[in-house]
Amino acid sequence: MKEQFEWWRTATIYQIYPKSFCDSGSQGTGDIQGIISKLDYLKTLGVDAIWLTPVYSSPMIDNGYDISDYYNINPDFGAMADFDKLLEQAHQRGIRIVMDIVVNHTSTEHAWFQSALGDKNSPYRDYYIWKDPVDGGAPTNWQSKFGGNAWELDEATGQYYLHLFAKEQADLNWENPQVRREVKDVISFWAEKGVDGFRLDVINLISKQQDFSNDCLGDGRRFYTDGPRVHEYLQEISDEVFQKYGSVTVGEMSSTTLEHCQQYSSVDGKELSMVFNFHHLKVDYSNGEKWTKAPFDFLQLKEIFNHWQQGLNGKGWGALFWCNHDQPRIVSRLGNDQQYRVESAKMLAASVHMMQGTPYVYQGEEIGMTNPGYTSIEQYRDVESTNMYDIMVNELGVSKQDMLAILAQKSRDNSRTPMQWNSSQYAGFSAGKPWLDVAGNYPEINAEKAVADDNSVFHFYRRLIELRKEIEVITTGDYSDMMPEHKNIFCYKRESQSQVLICINNYYGEVVECFLPKSIDLDQGEFVLSNYAGVTEQSPSHCFALQPYETRVLLINR
Ligand code: TEU
Numbered sequence: 001m002k003e004q005f006e007w008w009r010t011a012t013i014y015q016i017y018p019k020s021f022c023d024s025g026s027q028g029t030g031d032i033q034g035i036i037s038k039l040d041y042l043k044t045l046g047v048d049a050i051w052l053t054p055v056y057s058s059p060m061i062d063n064g065y066d067i068s069d070y071y072n073i074n075p076d077f078g079a080m081a082d083f084d085k086l087l088e089q090a091h092q093r094g095i096r097i098v099m100d101i102v103v104n105h106t107s108t109e110h111a112w113f114q115s116a117l118g119d120k121n122s123p124y125r126d127y128y129i130w131k132d133p134v135d136g137g138a139p140t141n142w143q144s145k146f147g148g149n150a151w152e153l154d155e156a157t158g159q160y161y162l163h164l165f166a167k168e169q170a171d172l173n174w175e176n177p178q179v180r181r182e183v184k185d186v187i188s189f190w191a192e193k194g195v196d197g198f199r200l201d202v203i204n205l206i207s208k209q210q211d212f213s214n215d216c217l218g219d220g221r222r223f224y225t226d227g228p229r230v231h232e233y234l235q236e237i238s239d240e241v242f243q244k245y246g247s248v249t250v251g252e253m254s255s256t257t258l259e260h261c262q263q264y265s266s267v268d269g270k271e272l273s274m275v276f277n278f279h280h281l282k283v284d285y286s287n288g289e290k291w292t293k294a295p296f297d298f299l300q301l302k303e304i305f306n307h308w309q310q311g312l313n314g315k316g317w318g319a320l321f322w323c324n325h326d327q328p329r330i331v332s333r334l335g336n337d338q339q340y341r342v343e344s345a346k347m348l349a350a351s352v353h354m355m356q357g358t359p360y361v362y363q364g365e366e367i368g369m370t371n372p373g374y375t376s377i378e379q380y381r382d383v384e385s386t387n388m389y390d391i392m393v394n395e396l397g398v399s400k401q402d403m404l405a406i407l408a409q410k411s412r413d414n415s416r417t418p419m420q421w422n423s424s425q426y427a428g429f430s431a432g433k434p435w436l437d438v439a440g441n442y443p444e445i446n447a448e449k450a451v452a453d454d455n456s457v458f459h460f461y462r463r464l465i466e467l468r469k470e471i472e473v474i475t476t477g478d479y480s481d482m483m484p485e486h487k488n489i490f491c492y493k494r495e496s497q498s499q500v501l502i503c504i505n506n507y508y509g510e511v512v513e514c515f516l517p518k519s520i521d522l523d524q525g526e527f528v529l530s531n532y533a534g535v536t537e538q539s540p541s542h543c544f545a546l547q548p549y550e551t552r553v554l555l556i557n558r
Contacts, residue, residue: 011048023430032078049096066107096196118156127161142220197248234271265316273315311477323362328414332371347551348530353464354503368457371414372439423450473499506546529553
């Protein structure tokens with residue numbers, strides 16, 4: 001079967017957010033030379049590939065997700081020669097490079113937009129989405145994902161352009177075949193250089209319903225999410241570019257459905273290799289609202305995993321992840337980042353790494369980095385966070401204190417704090433003052449300490465990455481939740497013809513009894529991984545106590 005020949009089905013991918021990863025100098029922002037200096041660290045961790053978030057020319061309103069030139073490197077990160085060196089050095093170590101491609105929108109500083117702005121006759125006008133005003137105002141009531149209306153007025157022509165994100169990120173008009181030609185050229189340019197794959201930013205938003213009507217039920221997303229021509233567009237790029245270069249591809253899918261994801265990542269390889277979806281990361285949104293402070297819904301979390309694991313099995317392929325540059329740190333979110341930081345970070349890791357899919361590890365996750373606990377709005381840099389603070393406090397009357405508490409839980413800056421390398425000043429991230437404050441716990445939580453300690457979160461991740469390559473059922477097995485109603489335990493089974501694997505996780509800080517059904521034959525079983533001492537030496541039984549945030553992985557060879 002074709003599947004067995006695709007490297008990424010047993011691979012683990014490490015995400016680097018270059019601005020916060022490692023600064024080779026003292027400017028306080030990370031750079032490509034900094035990344036090169038840490039390749040041996042990543043080799044020790046054992047990852048197969050790096051996903052590099054955008055390093056292209058950009059005014060950095062959204063830290064690189066606003067690209068002003070797809071063919072150049074942002075001088076803050078280095079030069080093209082540095083990038084070429086990174087590619088070469090990574091490849092020498094057997095590490096592949098996946099580039100981030102942001103083509104739902106460009107920066108308004110991109111030459112195409114600059115030509116289009118204020119000139120209806122520009123050859124680039126139709127690269128973007130322009131509409132006349134309605135009743136003297138915005139063409140529709142669609143909301144930007146970063147707050148406010150999604151249309152911005154071009155004073156010179158009296159028309160509005162669409163921006164689903166910041167107003168400095170103008171949406172491209174994919175209906176225009178010339179835009180699609182440009183996108184294919186951009187991707188081919190990087191593939192020709194030897195880049196191994198692509199992560200496609202909000203790729204399920206590229207096809208908009210063309211009547212551009214008001215959304216009386218919501219914020220407009222139903223008119224452009226998984227839109228009418230999205231599969232056709234992806235097939236076109238895949239056919240002309242991805243398949244030609246054998247690129248691995250992962251699409252970031254915003255507010256998507258299982259049915260669409262089965263098609264995006266379908267095993268016939270006509271669209272993408274795999275998909276990110278975010279439903280499991282909304283279990284701490286109150287009534288679907290991100291800007292709230294809410295505990296997480298454990299039963300819902302298990303239900304969502306079950307739905308996606310079963311639904312993609314044999315039909316598509318998913319990315320497995322807790323963390324990225326848009327999400328708060330998982331150990332602060334679902335774990336306990338104080339008393340049980342190490343235990344809960346490991347337990348959370350095991351509970352997604354033993355599923356079917358390709359795991360992604362976001363920089364710092366592998367050492368159990370936490371949210372920084374910022375207490376002042378001055379500490380935040382993220383455009384979404386500062387916009388929402390402004391809207392919630394100044395327009396909606398939320399108190400500053402409440403909004404700061406929400407940001408401390410939900411802001412994207414929680415994951416963007418500088419990587420904690422060692423206990424020296426600025427956590428060894430830079431010789432100069434970092435662009436975003438380092439979390440205060442760096443003297444305790446840092447890569448140097450973690451690598452030196454056999455019981456660290458780092459070595460647990462290293463083992464998870466190895467296990468995926470050693471145990472076939474992790475890649476191939478069916479998935480079933482063995483205790484969907486249990487209030488504390490997340491216990492699921494993976495099953496193939498030759499193996500059964502059971503991943504047992506206590507999601508809370510209390511000891512809990514766990515009973516495995518008698519129908520499970522434990523004779524050939526062994527615990528292959530645990531986050532408490534002594535467990536892997538025990539012979540498995542059907543009844544045992546789970547310690548706070550304990551995880552155990554049981555393997556049974558048939
Ligand atoms: O993110 C897409 C996206 O919609 C979210 O992750 C978003 O940041 C969050 O849900 C808002 O509440 C991608 C990138 O990962 C993100 O960094 C960019 O800002 C965004 O696209 C625009 O390019």
